[in-house]
Structure formats: structure tokens, C-alpha cells
Amino acid sequence: MASIINKDKVAELVKKVSSSGCEVFGPVENGGVTLFRNLDGGIPSDFTNSKKPPKEVLFPQTETMFDFEIDGSKITALVEPVEAQTPILMLGVRPCDARAIQVLDALFTWDYIDPYYVNKRDRATIIGFSCTEPHMPLQSCFCTSVGGSPSSKDGLDMLWTDIGDRYLVESFTDKGNKILETGGNLFANAAKDDEKKTEDVKKLAESKIVRKLDTEGIEKALEATFDHEYWDEFARRCLGCGECTLLCPTCHCFDINDVITRGKGKRERTWDSCQYPYYTIHASGHNPRPDKKHRQRNRVYHKFLYSNKNLDMLGCVGCGRCISTCPVNIDIIEVVEGAKEAAK
């Protein structure tokens, strides 16, 4: 049984949830760009998808792992166990980004349970907002080609769909039901008409996704083209800035550094990018991925081959961020199609 919530009641719900001790994150306009930040009111239903993906709530760009003290040559690590704290609510996650969180879930529990991520993930309730339009600039969304849709419920506890002055609310998990409970009379039962409207909105949104990628045969094509000169051709124009990876909702690489001030320090992890030469450089000075072609190739292989092999899911959710952000128009759909062509 679906519910509805009026748009003007959303701010009240956020307040109610916050006062129950939950930290609420949502898309907030910050100096001209949309980012997932602490929310103290409602959110617009037609917000452009956030520049940085909402993964940063669960996997911050910079995160302190532990502190340490230095006394002469003696270093003492002050490792505190990562313990559950307050619950987290992520409101207004786009369905592509929720599917990306599923990739992160698989990755961070794959060969090693990452306590920093898992702790936050366990505490998080994710409320998705169906897209009524593609949200990336210059038509770069392609979620429908990689198993998603503008109203996919994968990875979500709840999905809200904009049907005019209200949202149709679907809850899929206990965490979602808990929000219904906390909201109480802010939610009402959905009428037949609301459900019909929702179906129409979802269908229309899906028809608006114009970019398509045929995923058939990608793995084979990539396996066959590792040393193909094709990678030289397209990566020649790459600037190596790494925006494609830093803004990717499924990218998860990080670098660990010690930040030391007088007598104490902290061990931090910070997002890293396979597009940087320093990502792979060995202590000997040898770099197994010396050129931009090797690094761009790695990005594509990771999303469309290694992720399938290791996690049994595609590493791309079709959010379109890398396409619309790339300063030199490296378009991952074209790149993959090109590799398939090269393999022929």
C-alpha cells in the first residue's frame, strides 16, 4: 500500500526526523552547485543531481581513520573502535546514485569489511526521488542502458515520485517503514488516482532518456583490446584531471596519508583517482601505467570488466556525470562503443 506526502509537509518531516536524533542529508545549493549537505528544511523536487555524488555522506572525501601521538621515537596509535552512532537519513538520492551505493556496499564488504564505510552504511536510510527528467546537463544520462531506470528502487529504502503537489511514497524495507512511523500523520494513504499518475510519470521519464549504450559483448571486446592502438587515439586528448573519477558515484579508490603536527598526528584517507600518474607509481620509480591511455583504459576496464568479474555487477550506473563534466568531451558511451568496434 503506497502513501503520499504533500510537498509542503516535507520540511516538517525533516524536522521530526532530525529531532528524533537522526542526521539528515539532502541536496543543498552551495555556492552555485548542488551537494549533499545537512538539511534543516525541505528540498525542491526538481533539483539538478548533485555535483558530487551522495556517496560522500557514507564515504567522505577526507576521513580520519585514527589519531596518534609522537613522543620522541615512540609513536602510539590511538585507535578507537568504530561504533554505531546516530542514524543517518539521506533524502533525495537519485535512483542511479542509489544503485551506485549498492556497488560500494559490495566493494567495501568484498575481501575485507571496511569498518568506516559499513558503520555509516548500517545507520543510513536512503530515500530516493524518481527523476521526472534527465538531470545531467547536455543529455548525458543513460541509466536505462546499464540496468537502472529513472524510478529504479534498487538500493533504496523508499522511493518518492513527484506527482504535482505531492509525492507518492513507496517503502520497501523496515528502515523505510520506520520513516513512515516517525512521520505519522504527515503521510496519508495514496488514492488510486495518485498511483495511476505515478505510473505515468515514471513511464514518461523513462522515455526521455535519449543516450543508449548496448552492453552486449562489452566484456569480450575489452578483453580482446587491451593492447589495441585504439586506446592511444582517444586518450590523446585526456587532460588527466580525474574529474570523471572523483565525481563518479561508484569510484571508491582512496589514498592513505599521515598528517603530522607537533607531537601528534592523524591517519587520513582521501579519495584518489586512477587518472593520476602518482596513483600507480612504485617505490622504485617504475610506473606500470605511465601514460594517459593506460589510465583511461583502466577506468573503462574497471567499470565494465573488473567490476563484473569481482563483484558480479557493472561498475557504471549511467548517471552521466563523467560525460557532462569532462572538459574535453570524453564520452564513456562512445569509448565503450569504440572499443567494441576496435575488437571486431
Added chain:
Amino acid sequence: MTDYKALEKQIQDQARQWLESGEVKYVIGFEKGDNSPVCRPVFIYKPEDAGKLAWGPLCNNNLTKYLVEEVQIKPKKGEEPDLRPVGIVVKPCDSKTIVELMKENIVPRERVKIIGVISEGTINPKALDKALKDVPLDKIAGIQILDGGDNFTIKYDGEPLSVPKDELLNGKCKVCVVHNPVVYDIFVGDKVTQIDKDEFEDIADLEAMSDEERYEYWKEQLSKCIRCYACRDTCPLCYCEECVFDRTKPYNWNEKTVDLPENFFYHMVRAMHLAGRCVDCGGCERVCPMDIPIRKLNRFLLKRAKERFKVVPGINVEDKAMFGDYDIDDPGEGIK
């Protein structure tokens, strides 16, 4: 009014001729991709591919970055380096970069053959996206843009749009005073009358602020920075073989931590390294994924370089570099 198609043809013809005669190794230019209205860098090696070269107000990149890459390539052991020049298509602002690169002995003049194209302004892709909100999504990649004087005319198979230039132009183009290439082998287009007057009106609001207000302004802006270093990576004048921000040995100058103090440090250091050199091609600001107005920092320094040291970068190869020259009359209010 610029006839983009006519310029495009001249560019293609010139590139083809150079490639046929073997005068150049290859030509760096722009091409139009199939899935975006924005033009992108392309490398043309064969005369028969010269027809791919495109020209229009969406040719935004400063291609001289690739020129720097070319001259920095070290030949493999035992291999005779091919020192033939490369051909390059430049807008006036990009040609100013070449002047700076020659001044700093990075790009020797004989290593480059320049197709200099006039420009009366290029379009910001983010602004274009807003202007196209009513254009059907599957038509966006195929739009055509014509110069209509004070407007850009956007054609697709629907009612053409007419958008005031002011809404679409890149910020740098609104204050630009150099519309003709300053260095070139082939001049493409009809010389544009220039009004040589840069009053730095675009940073007047920032300069009128108190120190505290200005700090608050930059705090909001720089807290967004994700330190992708795209501003550095796209900047042709950031050509250090090892950047101080990548360096980890013997120690980090700048922690990898992405927070306000480290972000400030990065942007201040980069701005200072560009003082008296930056030609305001606007690449840094255009590629910034977080919409940080990076040009404002550079404009601040450009203004001071002009006022205090009478330095205007990118105009004359014979000019001395600001930091490479000392004059007894230089203002010295910093030294007391």
C-alpha cells in the same frame, strides 16, 4: 558578425596543405563530436582527415596545452626525435599563451605553425545548457550556432532560438580586449576592430569588499574545491614536470586533506605562480566542476601586474617576464 563556416573551411584547407607537404607532423584542432554540441580537441595526422576540423563558438579548449606536451616528450633511447613543427588552431587568447610559452623558452617558435583565428567570443557550455532547456533532448547534440550580431542564433529542426550573447558568452570573453591572434603563421578571418581598454570592472565588487567580506566570499567558494587539479591540468602555463602539489618527497608541501586550509593553500600558490604570466584564457574556470570563480584570483593579479609593473602578459615576445626583471622604479611597498 563571424561566419563560422567560412573560417572552418579556411582552417581545413590550411591544415590539409601543411599535412600534404609534410611541413607539420600533425595538426591540433577542434572537432565536433556526435553526441554533444560542444567541440573537442582532435589530432589530425593525415590530409584526408582535415575535413574533420571544426570551428565555432563552442571551440572552448586552449589547445596549447598539447603543444607543451609535444615539446616535453623525451625521445626514446637511440631514436632520432622528429622535430618538425606541429600545426595548431588557436583563438586570440590561446595565441597569447603561445607568446608566454615562447617568452619562457618552453615552446621554440620553429616547433609550431599557427593557424590564428579571430574570435568575438566563445560560449560557456553550462550557460548553453540552460538556454537549451526547451530543445528536445535528442536534438541537442545536433544544434547549429550562428552569429547574429548581438545574439546567437541556435538552429535545430524546430523554431530557431535567438539568445542574447551576454547570456551565453564565457566570462573571459565579456572582458576580453584581444579579438585578433597576436602570433600566427596564417591569419584566419577578417581583422576585428579592438577597443584596447580593460578596466577590470568584473572584479570591482570583490575589490570593494573589506578583507573580512572577501575572506567570507573565498571561504564559501574554496570550500567547494575537490582538488581534482583540473584547473592546473588544463592550464598551458602550468607546465612543471613535477608539480609541487604532487610531490611527496622529501615531504608534502600541501596535505592531501581536502579541507578549507589546504584548499586555500593550493589556490593561493597556484595563483601566485601565474602572476604576471596568466593571459586569462579562462580554461581553469571553465573546467572547474565546482564552479569556483578561479579567474577572479587571476584577474586580481593581472590588474596589479598592469598597474604596478606595467606588465600585460601574452602580447609581445620581447617583453621581459615580470618575475624575471627588476627595475629600480618598481614599487616596493612590500619591502620595508
